[in-house]
Amino acid sequence: MIQRTFCIIKPDAVARGLEDEINDIIIHKGFKILASKRLTATRDQFETFYAEHKGKPFFDGLVEFMTSGPIIVQVLEGENAIQAWRDLMGKTDPAEAAEGTIRKKYAESKGHNSVHGSDSPESAEREINLWFKPEELQ
Ligand code: DAT
Numbered sequence: 001m002i003q004r005t006f007c008i009i010k011p012d013a014v015a016r017g018l019e020d021e022i023n024d025i026i027i028h029k030g031f032k033i034l035a036s037k038r039l040t041a042t043r044d045q046f047e048t049f050y051a052e053h054k055g056k057p058f059f060d061g062l063v064e065f066m067t068s069g070p071i072i073v074q075v076l077e078g079e080n081a082i083q084a085w086r087d088l089m090g091k092t093d094p095a096e097a098a099e100g101t102i103r104k105k106y107a108e109s110k111g112h113n114s115v116h117g118s119d120s121p122e123s124a125e126r127e128i129n130l131w132f133k134p135e136e137l138q
C-alpha cells in the first residue's frame, strides 16, 4: 500500500549539514519527498507535536532541543512508508540501532537522534497536517 509519512531532520543533523546526505539515503531507498521545508519551530509547535510525551522526564529537554535551531520537515511517500521509514531510521537510541540505519550512522545520543518518523497511520496524518497545508502536498 502506498502511504505518506512525516519526517523531520532534527537540529543536530541540520547543524552538521547532513540534510542532503540523509535525503540521498531516503531517495535511494525509494521514497518520494513530496514536500520539504526548512524552518525554526516554536516551543508551542513542539509542545503540541510531542503532546504524547508531556510529563515525561525528557519532555522539556526534548522541546528545548527541537527548537534550538533549524529543522527540515518533510512528507515522504512510498510503499508501506510509515514502517519503512521507521525501519530506515532505526531505534530511538543509536546504541540499539541496527547497522545501515540513519540513527546508527548519524545520531549523537538518544535525545539528539537526527531524525523523526511517524509511528502509525493516525500519527502520520496528524503530524503532516500540523506542518503542511493541503496545497503544499500536490
Ligand atoms: P521515536 O522518536 O523513536 O519515535 P519516542 O517517540 O519514544 O521515540 O520519543 C520521541 C523523542 O524523544 C525521541 O526521538 C528522542 C526523545 N527521547 C525519547 N526517550 C528519551 C530518553 N529516555 N531520553 C532522552 N530523550 C528521549
Ligand code: MG
Residues within 6 Å of the ligand: 117, 119
Ligand atoms: Mg515517536
